[in-house]
Amino acid sequence: MSWKQYLLSKEYNYHKENGERLYKESSLGEARIELEIALEKLQKIKTYEEKNLLKLLNTISLDLTEQNLSKARYYWSEGDLENSLSYFQSALGLVRSDLNRDEILIEISKLKLEMTPIEEIKDLELAVKKEPENINILLDLALEYGLSGYFDRAIHELKKLLTLSPNHEEALLRLGNAYQDSGRYHDAIDAYQTGISQNASLIDQFLYRRASLSFFSQEFELSLSFVKKSLDSNPMHLDALILQAKIYERVDQLENAIDSYEKVLSIDKEDTKIMMEIARIWEDLGYIKNSRDIWREVLALKTEDIYWEAASEKLRFYESMI
Template structure:
């Protein structure tokens, strides 16, 4: 967890965002050259302050330049101008001014702090550390350098030094609750549980309504197995923040884990009553439990909340997701079917339910589920896409194309839609349309390995554009170097080119990566046959035939032909 440090306030004052577009281009009268005029320098500096308050930053810069011109050793004008440069990310100019000040006054605290900020922004943490350590050694009266330095050590995974710096901050600023809190974080990272707990308590003594220290204390008490303190701390937190649904849910789950399901259920009912007006509980349940794989706890929690809100579509959607994870398919389908069109999760629920039906070989029901969704949302491109995919799965290719065309008409910048159309065209034996669809897909997603491979392999199968096919497939391999199917495609390109020895090298790699694919094994047999290695070809064909479920007769013909004495192959690349 990154430490968020306070914005640094320097002697020249605290300013908001500076976005004057004329900052770099303003043209004002040339300054009078009356060097050493202290009164003039003071006048220009005061005028600059007024311009800053007015937001006229370009003019403020000009006045500051005049103040510096009249008093080149003046500190405040240089720091003020450096602040303007920093706000505009002109860090080199800012650092140059600050280094001028430090050359004259090496221990000037404001200049050192500003230098530290610039080093941080430039990704120079060691230089920033050195500057901030010097500021602290000088006894800084500003808490910001402590926060910045502690944050640098924390980000560098150095909790010991972070604890040291925040400890110094606690001594210097004992009423700064952030100092105690971050000291506790650093101590906890070192495993010093009791000392960390005391630091968090001191933070809460200064600011009792803070949420974060309570959560850290709960974490410590859980590690220590102190059940009573866990519950008491949750209750104290909820007394200050009764609408903290995340804490309420966590307390319910804690009761459940301790065997007190009735207390947990009582809290879940309260959460269920709140879920319509405070949906944060659902997000917390999803992120903290579902996404972390705590599916049994998620089921328990969502079931309890549904007792109080039986029609809540969001809860039914999450229930569907988690029951699917637990392979409770029928229960998942039941919950997903209760997500109504007005729900923000309606589209996802329809698609998820349809996919579950398709996976259960209930493709026609999956199609009907998507069609029902389209009646409520006819312009949902994803609905049309999945309808096309399910028609394709059922061998209804013309209907699949119609659905995919509808998806493309709504969203023609979705590479997946064009790719799927190409696959359907391939199954319909329309190679020119395959090429067109895959080229459109690649125009949108040029780094998609699957599309690169599909187009390259299509060229190879047709025996055309073989050099382009080689380039496409090699590019796909740079993206997925250990993909056996792409490796097979490259072998097949070389086979079609008549470069059989190279084809053999690649097909051996492909079989090693995917040892049980019948097409890859058949390709190996073809390559061995071209290299006059009859025994290896026979072995590859036989292994392929054992695995093949389609076009088995064509492979049997190859085996018969290969076993005839001194017969050349009928086909040629």
């Protein structure tokens, strides 16, 4: 506790006790003044606590991000590309800075290019030259470009495909994704809104993607409205459920966030990442017993992944305090 926080705490206790004493003595006007001062001091204490907690959370997020990036780069250097990609994606889920997120996305694009042999792209390019109006080949080439980080090329091929087949839902969805991955968010919104207006079979995907764009621009109410519509269309959409949980967290509806995460677990009971998310919320709310129960469930699965390790560390920490 800082010296300023200590003084605020002392002042809060003084005015609170004084207000309670005056109230008992029936000096209501003076009691009201003292208790209002106490409330003001309490709000300042809470502000300091929130700032310190946010600072600690940012530090932890940075440390966890660096740990995952370190493991991702190690596995990449060892030639284990699947594990490398897994840790890069974990880092991407933890990072809070948009700048760092973009840097990680660049590394993931380079890794995916290494995972997808360039010969495959060359073969598809040759196939397109032979059959320039073959929709399936155009889509395959666009997908390979996107996976390899060549978003502009992917966009070019998808536009050609949509000229040939304007109502091709998957091409339109992939076009929106390519725009989003390349940072062209307004174009991505236009693509997703076109898909939503068509109200076709992939409507849940278009709505989910539109919700994710609103989420990253911190338009949480708008994001929530889109994600709810996505789930109305497809209640089993795992990504939409996870996004809904994240939105509820950001708008401080933590019980709803837990409910959304638990719906994910009802579909995939052994998703250790989601189990750890629920445990984290219970921990933040001060219900450590609930968190401990979940951490033990994670350990019982014996996955020995990063979430298993995190659960083990959490249990050791709290058990050392007993």
